[in-house]
Amino acid sequence: MTTDEDAAARRDAMVRSQIERRGVADARVLAALRAVPRELFVPAHLAYAAYEDRALPIGSDQTISQPYMVAVMTAALRLPDAARVMEVGTGSGYQAAILSHLAREVFTIERHPQLAEEARVRLAALGCVNVHLIVGDGTEGHAAAAPYDGILVTAGAPRIPEPLTAQLAEGGRLVIPIGTAFEQDLVTIERRGDHLEQTSGEPCVFVPLVGRFGWGANRPA
DSSP states (O other): OOOHHHHHHHHHHHIIIIIGGGTOOOHHHHHHHHHSOGGGGSOGGGGGGTTSSSOEEEETTEEEOOHHHHHHHHHHHOOOTTOEEEEEOOTTSHHHHHHHTTOSEEEEEESOHHHHHHHHHHHHHTTOTTEEEEESOGGGOOGGGOOEEEEEEOSBBSSOOHHHHHTEEEEEEEEEEEEOSSOEEEEEEEEETTEEEEEEEEEEOOOBOOSTTTTGGGOOO
């Protein structure tokens, strides 16, 4: 039987060996990763693998991202204090839980109602009262709460969804995997007035971003 102390030790080992060792140094991000019990966000039969260096299936053809990729994407947002953040692709709720430790408000969008409800229960149980969960097409964003200091997309898109860049605050950053259905590059977009500065990061593999401004009707198999 795994105790809370055992799980905390596994989280610390995960952060040290998988994340710090690869160069992620943002102290706030590392603290959030040490605080959130990842084992609660995976199916019970995969709890043993929660802290392994890989993505895991969570149902509905979706995954919980590799811990390292969660850390890289979160750090890339460079969130200011009291930030307002939007996440596209709630999944199990793990990334939203991490963001809840770093932002004043988190708006997270999930298109699968069952995944959304399961995530809502987990987040409530952990006391993540600053997370607002919305069921819908995340590629359209959530204009009602815009602008956002950070937008994080946890699925691979064929192009940058225009509604998301439109909802960025001045100095806000959008972090999104862009590429094919089978491989992408992690792209960061930063708003500077009317100008959008784009930089590309490391290669990655995410499930397809489905929606009006994602793969849409042309969703790959």
